[in-house]
Amino acid sequence: MNADRSTSRRSYLCRTLVLLAATFAAHAAFAEGPQSTPSIFAPAGTPAASIFDLSLFVIAITGGIFVVVAGLLTYAIVRYRHKKGDEKSEPAQVYGSTQIELAWTVVPVLIVVVLFLTTARLIFAIQDAPRPKKTLDVTVIGHQFWWEFHYPKLGIVTANELHIPVSSNQQPQAVFLKLYSADVDHSFWVPQLAGKTDLIPNNENVMWMDAKHPGLYVGQCAQFCGVEHAKMLLRVYADTPEEFAAWVKNQQQAAVVDPQVEAGRELFARQSCMNCHTIKGTPATGHYGPDLTHLMSRETIAAGAAPNTPAAMKEWIRDPDSVKPGALMPAMHLTDGQIDQLVAYLETLH
């Protein structure tokens, strides 16, 4: 009776587990590109997909162990619980058994061997992957609380929103990132594309990724880096080759000069803005904040903390702390008129 109950419990667990695995698998198979929830079980890039496959294998093994051991435990609890009349005598006193103990030492050893070999295989496959001829190189520099991206071969500098060309079977396109930090530790994590790698000051790290579907992949800093760690968001846009070429062409231009917003541009140069921000083609060459040459080509400001709208930008300039408390950009105590002029100028920087 008791044995039956525990068997049925075990088979129920088995079925649940299979269902769970199937759900994950279906999830992955149908994951058509980027999602608003950056699930590691919805991979859209090569490293993330191979990690996902390995994770299913590990879930199957650990799930099997759980079913067996928890099943035995449940059986023991039900079968050997104290019953009426038990207090009259003690059960048989058993001190151990070398054979049994050897058996349950050998089985875990075998499981560890299998797990280790599959793990090691993937470590080498991802970390030591041969570098294809055609890659896009990007240098990523982590700052308290934003991302700086350099495309050394293309002469582009931008921030927070990384554009990469999509990778297809006909045109495989791997992106190799060199990771540095300007201040404290950060970590680059876009779950649907690849595992994370840390950005450590005084240290160079490398990782690679690719994106199989076009669209926006979200992620964020994954190593606590100070007050606004939570709002150090990361956006990776996988563009079609045409879109990417157009984006590159635009980014390589100097900043737009629009005489209508001369007042705002002068303000930018006269106030301290230019100490921290660069706008290519103007005297502003600061490096502490994001490059603003093509600010309007980005969808967000403040590392994803606010949308790139005139209203949000005004609020951000008026009082950065109200948008992102603890951000390092200071409030410059400008009048409303000055802020309007400044934002009008920034709005022209396409």
Added chain:
Amino acid sequence: MADSALPAPGTIGGAIDVTPHHKAPGTFLETLHSWVVTVDHKKLGIMYVLYALVFLLVGGVEALCIRIQLGRPENHFLSPEVYNRFFTMHGTTMVFLMGMPMLVGFMNYLVPLMIGARDMAFPRLNAFSFWMTAFGGLMLYYSFIGGSGLYAAGNAPDVGWFAYAPLTARAFSPGHSTDYWTVSLLVSGVGTIGAAVNVIATVFCMRCKGMTMMRLPLFAWLSVVTSALILMAIPPLTAAQVMLMIDRYLGGHFFDTLAGGSALMWMHFFWIFGHPEVYILVMPAFAVANEVIPVFSRKPIFGYPAMVAASVGIAFVSLGVWAHHMFTVGMTSVGNAFFALSTMIVGIPTGIKIFNWLATMWGGKIRFATPMLYMTAFLFQFLMAGLTGIMLSVAPWNWQLHNSYFVVAHFHYVLVGAILFALMGGICYWYPKVTGRMLDEKLGKWGFWLLVIGFHMTFDFMHIPGLLGMPRQIYTYEAGRGWDTWNLIVSIGAFVQAAAVLLFAYNLLVSYFRGEVAGNDPWDAWTLEWATSSPPPEYNFVADPVVTSRRPLWDMKHPEDPDWKYE
């Protein structure tokens, strides 16, 4: 209950104290004085455990604030600054001011009683260690007032409990909050080392006649293993703290990356402390399970030598796994493979332990009193925690899971699901010995089931946002991420747990005054602490006991079938 049924005093019977204890209670000041100046291992043990319970409540309140903040997206309950202080203090408190003192308290109270000694080897060192630990904790909390100096607003440490460099450098952490963190851990570390030296000396030198190392109760064995790990793990932390202070105040550049220092070196120093630390915390949980499971299954522990070997094995391997906290820092592929393997190997001796506990229960007559309920939950939850640990050891998968809420769920499964459950079970088990009164069984069971429900609501569901890409240590998150519902369930579970802990604390308090009188041996147990009266007199045993097996009280109760015939 069973003490009246004991046979005529034999070798151990002679050790039982039959002197009536009817001392007149002193005035409040006299009582206070006696506790402050005491060098008695039992009083110090009780103070350690109470100290830990107080900080369990404090750290718990911090956890509740964190959970309120994360209950819904874009919440403004806590500012980012306060949130960062709270999770830093929550982690530091639960590891250093709750976990460590609690386990040291258990070892202090129980080891001398279990080995038939009258006190620890160095009673005054013991008192010194307690007060160092206590001052360390108080100093850490003083930072809420004095972190920016008394002239400014309060400012507790806010760099995370592993305080990665260079966030701790003066450039990024001005004021004194990081100094409070550093110095208070240094001070309480001194206390912990003192306690570890004491436990090792006590077990090696103070065992009663007949108690060879292979007749030592497993609790005492694991206390030695824990203490050995403490001696190896705390010094690197202390060294790192000293280096950090040199950086901050004497112009050193150990971790100062702007001047060529190494941020990675801090990680190595911290985790070569931090990983053995996990085993320092979990060994006492194993130790409690090793005592409670046999008594309530009515069988001796299955495979005693294998249990000892597995514990020593875990301790040994645990010294070589630290960089599995660092799979994402850019180690070489060979380095990653090495630490993946060493981490997986820990699973083997751990598996042996779980199987041996299972075999101990197998064929027994298991009495599910509250202590055993806690142990049963411990077994299931520790199994689960071990399996998610294996998942995390798979380095490529770790690149995804590291620093996500999956990791947070995993280590809370270990720290709460395994360690806290085992220690609470241990408190229920030894409470009658310590106070002479039984805990209220009904309240105890309510508390247990409430804790089980709360625990699983919180920490089962906490794995999911991690898999969905939610990093740890963030004070808020966007609404559209698909993390809201999971976080809300987790937050509700946290409050259920809080209710369970309060109920547990209430039970401890009310049973002290109104509990049923326990007698010497309410559980019909087998180790020496149950041979003396409850609570034990200051000198523990009237005469030094003499033992002939691992279960001296079994031999006494079953002279027809004593253990020593089979060992």
